[in-house]
Amino acid sequence: MNVLIDKFDVFAGGFWLTLQICVLAAIGALILGAVVAVLRISPVPPLRAVGTAYVTVFRNMPLTVVMFFAAFALPALGSNADFLRIPGLEVVFTRLGTDLPYFRFALIALTLYTAAFVCEALRSGINAVPPGQAEAARSLGLTFGQNLRYVVLPQSWKASIVPLGSVIIAMIKNSALIGFFGVVGDLSQSADQLTSAEGYAFIPVAIGISIGYLIMTVPLGALLDRIERRQAVAAR
């Protein structure tokens, strides 16, 4: 078990990198997922079709395949995803700005994939709002956007937040894949490095990275439980 102490800096570095990509992908997926959710419930049929197509593609494709597309198809198309080198943001999240684009590719894949699930979690919340609420808003003359903003969304987030949390927890665990697509130094790739290249025993290393993931997921899960309990009380 000495590896946990001797190589603490490696674990800490892996934790930091995984945390970075998860924070960025969570923000990206929440924004993109919200946009797709609005498309899916839009009164305009072509927009609805676009939203539905997006969810169908990204919810049903394995994340590995999405990662492959991001890591191999984007360079083939001549893109290094440089649009993600956002000034200011790349100071905090240094990997965004490096010349090796794999962190950005992985971020794109994780965001696209997770956004489909975020969309469905948001939509399940929207569907939990009684249809009479939206109907009353329409009968007053509120437009689709006003209806969402003032009537439907304020009531839907309560029902969305628990499934949304599950989606984000799943995303954190899914991020373990990025090491296979060129990203060096995240939690799971560090484990690979320590065991295969440096010859440490697998089990202590696996325990180490598990602790890293649990530090991110367990508090998130506990927070969700709290929110859920408070809602159950409020619903009475």
Added chain:
Amino acid sequence: MTDEALIVLENVNKWFGPLHVLQDVDLSVARGEVVVVIGPSGSGKSTLCRAINRLEPIDSGTITFDGRPLPAEGRALARLRSEVGMVFQSFNLFAHKTTLQNVMLGPVKVRREQTAVVRDRAMALLERVGIANQAEKYPAQLSGGQQQRVAIARALAMQPKALLFDEPTSALDPEMVGEVLDVMTSLAREGMTMVVVTHEMGFARHAADRVVFMADGQLVEQAAPEEFFANPRSDRAKDFLSKILTH
């Protein structure tokens, strides 16, 4: 009739799948007129009422409101809906907003009126329907009758040209029906144009200018209330009245 008609339905047809819920319906409602629509369950009364502000789109025929045909979904339709108040069977008050906020939302967001002006008008309306002292409560804290009166105030806050009532008392406990009907009766007296789908025959008798009887998606007969209740012409209406008036 035509130049003073506010709501005109011509040859309106509507299907729910194979079910022909509105069959060649023609109806004209004059400004200031109170039309009560009665008939057995499933006769298409509610659908008719909801078609007037296009909460239910129709399959063929035309509906004109204030001289203009109903626009397709979009801003023009939203504007039209803001001129037609609607009161639902299940109240549909915004659950996350207080009574006062429920009444103020439309004028502030749709008409972009000043909050202070709207607040005064909203309080006056709540006063009028007798629940000004509940202005800061949430819908779940009110009784059904109170909620429905708030819903009427909410519709009135938009200063609509007409009000549609879709079975406004059907979800209420019997002792609360009266308080809602009182508000509706006083609106009718003041000359509000109203289309009321209801099972309250008492209201139809004393507040309606005209009673419309529907059965199986068809508008079977229409007459002044005294005439309709005393001498229904169609067998369908006779049958309906004999069932509800014998108890």
